[in-house]
Amino acid sequence: MLNIRRLSANAEGFREELDRLLAWETVSNGSVNDIVTEVVNNVRANGDAALLEYTAKFDRLTLKTGAELEIPKARLQEALERIPADQRDSLQLSADRVRAYHEKQIQNSWSYEEADGTMLGQQVTPLDSVGLYVPGGKAAYPSSVIMNAIPAKVAGVEKLIMVVPTPDGEVNDMVLAAAAICNVDAVFTLGGAQAVAALAYGTETVPAVDKIVGPGNIFVATAKRMVYGTVGIDMIAGPSEILVYCDGQTNPDWIAVDLFSQAEHDEDAQSILVTQDADFAEKVYESMNRLLPTMPRQEIIRKALDDRGAIIVVDNEEQAIEMINVIAPEHLELSVDDPKALLPKIRHAGAIFMGRYTAEAIGDYCAGPNHVLPTSRTARFSSPLGVYDFQKRSSLIMCSAEGANTLGKVAGILADGEGLQAHAMSARFRVTD
Numbered sequence: 001m002l003n004i005r006r007l008s009a010n011a012e013g014f015r016e017e018l019d020r021l022l023a024w025e026t027v028s029n030g031s032v033n034d035i036v037t038e039v040v041n042n043v044r045a046n047g048d049a050a051l052l053e054y055t056a057k058f059d060r061l062t063l064k065t066g067a068e069l070e071i072p073k074a075r076l077q078e079a080l081e082r083i084p085a086d087q088r089d090s091l092q093l094s095a096d097r098v099r100a101y102h103e104k105q106i107q108n109s110w111s112y113e114e115a116d117g118t119m120l121g122q123q124v125t126p127l128d129s130v131g132l133y134v135p136g137g138k139a140a141y142p143s144s145v146i147m148n149a150i151p152a153k154v155a156g157v158e159k160l161i162m163v164v165p166t167p168d169g170e171v172n173d174m175v176l177a178a179a180a181i182c183n184v185d186a187v188f189t190l191g192g193a194q195a196v197a198a199l200a201y202g203t204e205t206v207p208a209v210d211k212i213v214g215p216g217n218i219f220v221a222t223a224k225r226m227v228y229g230t231v232g233i234d235m236i237a238g239p240s241e242i243l244v245y246c247d248g249q250t251n252p253d254w255i256a257v258d259l260f261s262q263a264e265h266d267e268d269a270q271s272i273l274v275t276q277d278a279d280f281a282e283k284v285y286e287s288m289n290r291l292l293p294t295m296p297r298q299e300i301i302r303k304a305l306d307d308r309g310a311i312i313v314v315d316n317e318e319q320a321i322e323m324i325n326v327i328a329p330e331h332l333e334l335s336v337d338d339p340k341a342l343l344p345k346i347r348h349a350g351a352i353f354m355g356r357y358t359a360e361a362i363g364d365y366c367a368g369p370n371h372v373l374p375t376s377r378t379a380r381f382s383s384p385l386g387v388y389d390f391q392k393r394s395s396l397i398m399c400s401a402e403g404a405n406t407l408g409k410v411a412g413i414l415a416d417g418e419g420l421q422a423h424a425m426s427a428r429f430r431v432t433d
């Protein structure tokens with residue numbers, strides 16, 4: 001039987017128990033920090049030699065030269081041609097839908113002119129180069145290739161460098177095929193903190209990039225935070241999470257497997273059911289126990305559910321919403337009759353899956369929105385990966401002679417107030433009356 005926590009929101013000590021459940025040391029675990037610091041420093045100092053050492057140690061893949069870390073472009077194309085047609089068509093359909101959705105996110109430059117002819121505005125430009133981290137330790141993620149690469153392409157990024165670990169040298173053809181479909185510029189067989197460090201600092205073989213995006217395990221998340229500042233990062237997208245809120249009217253088997261779907265990613269994943277119907281909670285628990293033995297990844301699912309999962313019974317919808325906003329889940333399923341009515345009350349969630357027919361898994365693969373989402377409650381301040389992560393903005397200021405005359409006087413007074421003489425003089429040189 002599963003040992004998933006079954007909690008009542010009104011029980012004594014519930015809030016403390018919930019806090020313990022949610023506490024996830026995403027990037028602050030001491031021993032992980034030590035390992036990642038050593039890896040990052042070593043890659044920075046020794047380049048390819050360190051990459052070869054860690055790839056042998058952590059991914060059990062022994063390579064002789066840095067050049068072997070790169071997967072040739074011809075192999076990506078071969079993989080695309082080799083995979084079965086239904087896989088190729090599904091990858092293409094997913095890429096098309098993800099592109100169509102992300103094209104709506106493009107931010108454009110703008111400007112306006114004031115009465116005296118002064119022009120002000122904002123110029124939006126794509127980043128020059130980005131590193132795409134595609135996870136590959138416990139599962140292969142062709143879908144993450146699409147979710148990382150397409151928004152970068154839509155934004156107009158010139159250079160896309162992808163890294164993906166290939167533990168024991170096992171290369172996944174669908175991952176390579178997805179890279180071919182997305183027209184990624186280069187792919188390196190690298191994972192973990194060493195891949196992040198290589199992208200941040202560059203090595204003899206791996207080019208340094210301006211920003212690193214993509215999800216990964218605790219080593220990847222910790223390394224991303226460590227190199228931030230040298231490069232940009234998107235967010236901390238760690239172990240997957242799902243919170244299903246159900247009014248008790250959906251098939252319990254559907255809900256059980258929705259909870260499994262994120263638990264199967266990782267022993268550290270988190271799946272939570274919130275419902276006001278105690279009998280339904282029991283039915284979902286029964287479904288989980290019946291269906292678990294049929295799951296090929298049952299060991300990972302069991303550990304994730306026992307260690308970090310929960311079934312929470314609340315009094316009513318209002319209490320459920322309060323719980324959702326506290327947990328700020330990466331994925332929220334609203335398995336109710338009228339999900340649109342709840343929407344205005346949901347303040348924190350990476351992605352919201354609405355209605356009984358919307359399985360979170362559809363969003364993972366092909367709905368269109370991005371599946372790289374903020375985890376560990378960071379949905380309180382972060383958003384899904386999007387085109388905006390690959391664009392930046394420059395302010396535009398162009399003074400007319402009349403504008404320089406007016407604004408020069410104001411700037412002069414403010415600069416005097418700050419005691420900055422050169423600022424004041426520079427502005428006043430353009431004042432004509």
Ligand SMILES: NC(=O)c1ccc[n+]([C@@H]2O[C@H](COP(=O)([O-])OP(=O)(O)OC[C@H]3O[C@@H](n4cnc5c(N)ncnc54)[C@H](O)[C@@H]3O)[C@@H](O)[C@H]2O)c1
Pocket residue numbers: 035058059134135136137138139141144165190191192193194215216217218219220237238239240265266268269371372373374375
């Ligand atoms: N939030 C999202 O959008 C999203 C999407 C897909 C996957 N995910 C999550 O990404 C994670 C992927 O994790 P993964 O492990 O499968 O792949 P990963 O590629 O993130 O990590 C594998 C790498 O970790 C390193 N590593 C493993 N053990 C190590 C150790 N003891 N010391 C140092 N380095 C070590 C190795 O270099 C290995 O290549 C999962 O938690 C999954 O839930 C999240």
Ligand SMILES: N[C@H](CO)Cc1c[nH]c[nH+]1
Pocket residue numbers: 141143144239240241262330364371372373
């Ligand atoms: N659920 C993951 C994001 O947390 C994404 C994914 C990829 N493949 C399957 N699922």
Ligand SMILES: [Zn+2]
Pocket residue numbers: 240261262265364
């Ligand atoms: Zn998933």
